[in-house]
Each structure stands twice: as structure tokens, then as C-alpha cells.
Amino acid sequence: MKKKVLSVFLAAAMAVSLGACGGTTTPAPASSGGSGASSAGKDTYNVTVIIKATDSSYWQTLLLGAKAAAEESNGKIKVTTDGPASETDIDKQVTILENAIAAKPDGIVLASISSTSTVPAVEQANAAGIPVVTVDNKLETDAYTQHIATDHAIAAATAAADMVDQWKAKGIDPAGKKVALISADSGSAVNQARCKGFTDEIKRLVPSIVVLETQYCDNDIQKALDAADNLVLANQDLIGIFGDNNHMGDGIAKAMEQSKKGDKIVTYAFDSDDTEIDAIQNGNLTGIVVQDPFGMGYNGVLAAVSKLEGKDLEKDKVSETTLVTKKNIQEDAVQKLLYPGK
């Protein structure tokens, strides 16, 4: 983890210094860059990175990571990026992927919207010797080179473990007390994995804990706020709430702010946004589980290149998550995760 953060940091630093070079000594880097790309031939790897949606900051962050890998490589890696406008454009993404393959890149990094629609194209690329690294969504084929994704259940379990530690620190005995889950979407596999991961771990650590009925809130902040309010009203012995995405976190934090229960109830959510970050600093939210799309883009590109260089890769790789609390929120590495590209 430390190593990765360091390398990401170096990449960013390099990008900044390269940019600075370009500004001051104009001709030199421009010409060397140009010749490097054209004359180096086989020494340059063209990697196409295709994301799920260009309208989302999460996927834009993944692209930043991919670009950082290219910038760090000193011209060895060239990254082309593409993707449909929205996460519902399944066929557009298939078309984009097919066109990308037709352009014969050296490697592809793909965050596929559908786990089936892109399979034929990926198999075709594999047959043509183009390594395909899939990130986030796993495809129903073995024709991928490496799959890099967050393990949502394990990540949510880290929140459960930390919740138990926080109770200990506050002198709260969790035996027989209650925890609640507030979920954005009952039908999403990712959200289900997060809730199950949290529930299993908290029950393993505190077998006598009572897990209340999950509240489903249609990804609506107001509904999450209402649900958290009602849970607090009904359960005097409620000591923990887990929200399975950032909007649920926003609603929970608002409820804690108004009920002033932030010190009695430990609250965790998944994914970050500015409201949650403020809430963590104000003590209205204990912490958040943060994924690393930057790292997925960065490692995805490097994995494709490693494959091209003949290295063996593990088939499935877990992208690490970080638990952000008041304690570590000011650290550089954490700030980098919360505000990628800044």
C-alpha cells in the first residue's frame, strides 16, 4: 500500500514537473516526446482505457490514474481514453470497445458496464493477442488478463471491525446492543455485498449484537435521513449505523447532526463526497470506506504492459480500500484518495 501510494505520488510529481518543463523549455520535451513515440516502435505500448461513463467523477479519477501511469513511463506507455456518456449506454460501450480493438492497440483496460455484452469483443481481443485488463466489473469469460476490483464485502468488514474498536475506545459495551444498516439499493449486487460483509463481520466480532432490519432508501438522501432519525427514535440502545454508499452517509450524518447523537452512535458509510468529509471533521460521521479508482486505472495500465513484457500476472487482484476517519483524514495519502488529481 505504502509503495503504491509512493509511486502514485511520484507519478503525480513527475506529471507536474513534466508540465513545468513544457512551460519553460519549450522545444526540447516536445520533440523528444514526438520522436519517442514514433521511432521507438515496439518500445511504445499503446493502451486504450475504456470506462463505464464519462459523466462520473469516479470514472474520471480512474482515467487520471491511467494517465499517471503513462506519464510516469517516460513515453514508454501511451494511453488513449474513451467511454460512453452514461452508465446505461451498454451498446455504446460495446461499439467503443469494438472500434478500439479495430485500431489494434497493444493492450486494453476495460471497466465494463455489462458483465456479458462485452464478452465477445473481449474474447476477440484475447484471440488477437491483445491483453484485456478488466477493472471493477467482472466479465463472464476467462479471456481477460487480469481483473482488478474492490472486494466490497471485505472492505465493508473493515468498517465493522473499526466500529468495534471505536466502541471500545468510547467505553461502549456492544453486547446485546443494536446496529442498523441503511442501503441505497436493494437490487444491486455491490450494495448487497457491502451490507453482507458488514453484517457478517459485526456478528462474528460481537455474536450477541442485534442487527436491525435493513432500511432501503432508493439512493435518496432525505429518505436516509428519515430512516436514521426513526431508527434513533425507536432504539435507545442503537450504537452503530452503516450506510452502504455516500448518499446514505450524507443522510446518516445529517441525522446525527440534528439529534446530536454523534458521540453515542458510531456511523460508517461507503465512498466519499464533500458532505461526508465535512461530517467526519465535525464528528457527525465516524468514518468512510474509500475505494481507489485512481489506483485501479494506474495498476490496470501497468498490468497490461507487464503482460506484454511477458510477465505472469495473478488472475484476480483486489484493489485496496482505505478507512478514512477523523484521525487520518489530514494525511497526504488519504487526501490524495479523497481529492484525486488535486
Next chain:
Amino acid sequence: MTAENKSLKQRQYNSFLARYQTELLLVGILAVLFLFFGNTSPVFFQLETLMKLLKQASIYGIIAIGMVFVITSSGIDISVGSVVGLSGVIVAMAMVNGVPIPIAILLAIASSALVGLFNGILVYDANVPPFIATLGSLTIVRNFILLITGAKTISDLPKVFTNFAADSMLGIPYLFLSWAVFVCIGLFIAKKTTFGRNMYAYGSNKEAARLSGIRVRSVVYGVYIFCSSVCGVAGILLASRLGNGVPNAGTGYELDAIAAAVVGGASLDGGEGSVIGAVLGAMIMATLRQGGTLLGINSFIMEIIIGSLIVIAVVLDKVRKKRN
């Protein structure tokens, strides 16, 4: 003399019953729900819980009032959720950019009203079916919001603004007081103005309304503009409640608003609709949702109950009307 008096009273009583049958039925349902949750949850009758319930019902309730007007005129407005989002984002953006709060609020309501005007033009002048016209606005407005905000939440709103939804006067939440104000406005327009009478007339028979010289254009424009403006206010209150301008705020609220209006006796065929009915409809749904959480009832079962209630309320209403 006494017999005559008695029969007059009886008649008055009967006509009161007939006129407010739907509302009385809903009050009955609400009373049953209160008794049930009050007996099963130790906290339900606590003041704090009741005040939270009023807060939770308020924003949906305000939207439902706008919806009742549109439905009564035999239209439908499914763009209300997007308008709620638009208004919240505009008021937030304006305030963050230093616009004084009252002007920011006016701006938000004005842009909401503009959506209503657009809906009215589509429905009346372009003769687009209301469902399709407002489906178009739903999509256009929501994506306009995403475009102007870059899908990012607008935070750091003034404390005065965000405190409003959290605060209360003499223990009664401002959110609920705002709802009450709109109930009064809605009742006044529906019962005491020519516009209100024209709306019922147009909703029950468009051709007859046209032939009797009602200015149909102003009725159609009026209901859509009123509905959107009311949703604009709901959006501002929601932004205050969430403490942010949230681009996806209000998504799906049209369904709750339609449900509240229809449970409250509004007929999708037009000509019928009650502001008080919509208020009770919104209260019943909020009570069920809160009670469900208080008792720890499975969310899916709770939504099935709410869905069934909508169907039962409408069926009962139909049966009653047929009998009359």
C-alpha cells in the same frame, strides 16, 4: 317543527358526510394507524416522534398539493421530482455565489415556474399528452441540473438557510408550518377562486368547459405553473433540510406525490381532487414509513403494504361513488 328541524339537521349532516366521505375515510385510516403504532411502539406517541413525522411528511405533502391541482384538471405532472432538484440546486448555486437569500429563493421559484409554463405550452398548445410532455421535462430538467452542476453537490450554504428546516416555532417544525401555509393557499385557490372552479369544470368535461366560455389556456397553464412553483418551494425546503444543493434530489418523488393525491381521492380521469385528501394521503404514507421503521418491519413488506393501501383506497372510493 322539531321533526322538521331534525330532518334539516339530518340532511345537512348527510350532505356533509357525502361531500367529505373520502376525507373522513382517510381520517379513519390514519386514526387506525396511529392507534396501531401507538400501541405497538413505545415511542410513537412521544412528542419528538410526532414532530419528526410531521417533518418527514412535509416536503412530500407540499408536492402532493401541486399534484392534486394538475390531476384535478385531468392532467398529470411526472416532472415534479426534477423540479424539486432544479430548485434546490439553483437556490444553492445562487447563495454560494453571493446572491442574497430572498433573491436566491425567488430565482429558484421563478425557474421552477418556467418549467411549469413549458409543460403548460406542451400540453395546451402543442397538444402533447400530459404524461409524455412532463416525461420530457423530467428528463430535460434532470439532465440540465447535472449539466450546470457537473453532477456535483453544492455545499457551504448559509447557516440561516440550512437552519430553517431544522428549527421550529413553539415546538412546531418550520417545515410543517410551511406545509400548512401551502395547504391554506391550495384550499383558497381550489374553493374560493374562479380559477379553482374553472379547474374542476375543465377537469370533468373539457368540451363543456370550452363551450361555456372558460379560458381553457389559463386553466392549463395555471395548474402546471402552480404545481411547478409549489415543487420549487419544496425543492428549496429540501435543500435547507439536506444542507446542500443535491443534483439527484427529488428523484422518484413524483410517484409518492401521485400516490398521495390519488389516495386522497383525486381521480386520474379529472374533475375530482381534494387538497385535504392529498394532505391526509401524504400523512398516511409517512406514518406507514415511520411506523415501519419504528417497529423494525421488513422494508419490502412495508412497501407492499403501502402499495396495497393505494390500491385499496382507490377501489373503496370507486365503489362508494358507484353506490352514490
